[in-house]
Amino acid sequence: MADIEKRIARKMDKALLQFGMLKKNDHVIIGLSGGKDSLALSYHLARKAAAGYPVSFTIEAVHVRTDFATYPVGDDFLKIVESWGLKVTVIDVAVEDRLKEGCKLNCWWCSTQRRLELAKYAGSTGAAKIALGHHLDDILETFLMNMAARGEMSTMLPTMSYDRYPYTVIRPLAWTQKAEIEDFVKEMGLESFACSCEWDTRSPRKAARRALEELTSGSAGKKDAMFRALSNPVNRYLPVTVSERI
Amino acid sequence: MADIEKRIARKMDKALLQFGMLKKNDHVIIGLSGGKDSLALSYHLARKAAAGYPVSFTIEAVHVRTDFATYPVGDDFLKIVESWGLKVTVIDVAVEDRLKEGCKLNCWWCSTQRRLELAKYAGSTGAAKIALGHHLDDILETFLMNMAARGEMSTMLPTMSYDRYPYTVIRPLAWTQKAEIEDFVKEMGLESFACSCEWDTRSPRKAARRALEELTSGSAGKKDAMFRALSNPVNRYLPVTVSERI
Numbered sequence: 464m465a466d467i468e469k470r471i472a473r474k475m476d477k478a479l480l481q482f483g484m485l486k487k488n489d490h491v492i493i494g495l496s497g498g499k500d501s502l503a504l505s506y507h508l509a510r511k512a513a514a515g516y517p518v519s520f521t522i523e524a525v526h527v528r529t530d531f532a533t534y535p536v537g538d539d540f541l542k543i544v545e546s547w548g549l550k551v552t553v554i555d556v557a558v559e560d561r562l563k564e565g566c567k568l569n570c571w572w573c574s575t576q577r578r579l580e581l582a583k584y585a586g587s588t589g590a591a592k593i594a595l596g597h598h599l600d601d602i603l604e605t606f607l608m609n610m611a612a613r614g615e616m617s618t619m620l621p622t623m624s625y626d627r628y629p630y631t632v633i634r635p636l637a638w639t640q641k642a643e644i645e646d647f648v649k650e651m652g653l654e655s656f657a658c659s660c661e662w663d664t665r666s667p668r669k670a671a672r673r674a675l676e677e678l679t680s681g682s683a684g685k686k687d688a689m690f691r692a693l694s695n696p697v698n699r700y701l702p703v704t705v706s707e708r709i
Numbered sequence: 710m711a712d713i714e715k716r717i718a719r720k721m722d723k724a725l726l727q728f729g730m731l732k733k734n735d736h737v738i739i740g741l742s743g744g745k746d747s748l749a750l751s752y753h754l755a756r757k758a759a760a761g762y763p764v765s766f767t768i769e770a771v772h773v774r775t776d777f778a779t780y781p782v783g784d785d786f787l788k789i790v791e792s793w794g795l796k797v798t799v800i801d802v803a804v805e806d807r808l809k810e811g812c813k814l815n816c817w818w819c820s821t822q823r824r825l826e827l828a829k830y831a832g833s834t835g836a837a838k839i840a841l842g843h844h845l846d847d848i849l850e851t852f853l854m855n856m857a858a859r860g861e862m863s864t865m866l867p868t869m870s871y872d873r874y875p876y877t878v879i880r881p882l883a884w885t886q887k888a889e890i891e892d893f894v895k896e897m898g899l900e901s902f903a904c905s906c907e908w909d910t911r912s913p914r915k916a917a918r919r920a921l922e923e924l925t926s927g928s929a930g931k932k933d934a935m936f937r938a939l940s941n942p943v944n945r946y947l948p949v950t951v952s953e954r955i
Contacts (some may be wrong), residue, residue: 482948602948607924609938609946610924610934610935610938611924611925611931611932611934611935612931612934613934613938614933614934614935614937614938614941615937615938615941615942615943615946616862616938616939616941616942616943616947617942617943617945617946617947618946618947618948619946620946620947620948621948622948637948670923670924670926671924673923673924674920674921674923674924675920677916677919677920677923678853678856678857678916678917678919678920679857680916685857685858686857687860688856688857688858688859688860689856689857689860691860691861692855692856692859692860692861692862693862693947693948694947694948694949695860695861695862696861696862696863696942696947697861697862697863699863700855700861700863700864700865700866701862701863701864701866701939701940701942702728702848702864702866702867702868702883702939702940703940
């Protein structure tokens, strides 16, 4: 097994354990966009499901295909993921068609619609978990964006449960860095098969990405430290207003 | 009064109030380096002390001069600050001389030595507060640095009290942005008189500064939001490990 494969497997174990992602006999739906992240997620979860992760669980992948999707390098990824022993279901959804009159398509709308389909599918199978491919860099970028745009310290959670829904969203790549995923897909000879669309500008996220690179100089250790920081608020050294202090 | 002067005066009021910086009859020692920040701080605190801030307080400024200080534009700032009605005391300290054999001078050592002298002086006068010129950008940069270097969410506080010391450090410019201070000193025709030294590399802070600019695109609104975020941790959207969750 290549070093990078081992490293990601280890980091996934760490996330699964630290954030209590899997319980015995969980059925897990993987959100499979075809991008690097979801390919790495699918590969590693498939190996763990097959090779006897400490608790047994079952998985399958779901690819939500939109009405404006274009696949510059084809959709061979469906077969590749199946070759890893995963059942892959394709759900067609008319993201553009669902827009209300006068509303413009954007990334938020598209991702919400896709997530909705995943959730419906999860409900139909009684799955306990939906696994998404977000990695450590995504989580840090979201934290920085939420600070600057919303004035709050918050981010997407490695494990997110809902009061209103029976499933829990898990992000097993929470401890894995973007650069590691890139190394892995390169090592595996995989391409990114993700749908490319003209809407993908998301300049706030791009700004957050540049900020993260400036701050860490791309250092993996510094990004790890930032991720640890998210669970490590030192309240004594965070400003509180007088009224809160009392 | 120029708009920028009013704006800073208002923002200082906000910080003084929100973080409970001043109590009736406090004596305040201002740390006066001669840089833009401490000049703006001195000017505005002097006005508030003279013009009847809701609670009455007294102030004086202290300039700690080091043995390796060079003042490229002279030390006229001492007279300028005195012209604002402030008593200015100069304390000479042998920062370089105090170094132990084999230790290299650095910014941390220098600032610690200078702070020590300020603290001693505050003790000798029975001052309740030491006011420092750190502004909003400084606080945000420190937050980002602490995340990446220490793995914790923390920063320097607008109001910092100590168990071991009788005085409290206050940062009345906590809500004031660096760009506003720059506008102010320009408007006032002041120069930065701060000691320039060859040690001022501090690359982690420079990286944090670039990260902050990337993230906010220099937007004052986004920096304000980030400062608010420091008092606004949304615990539901911050990762906790399973053991903490239980």
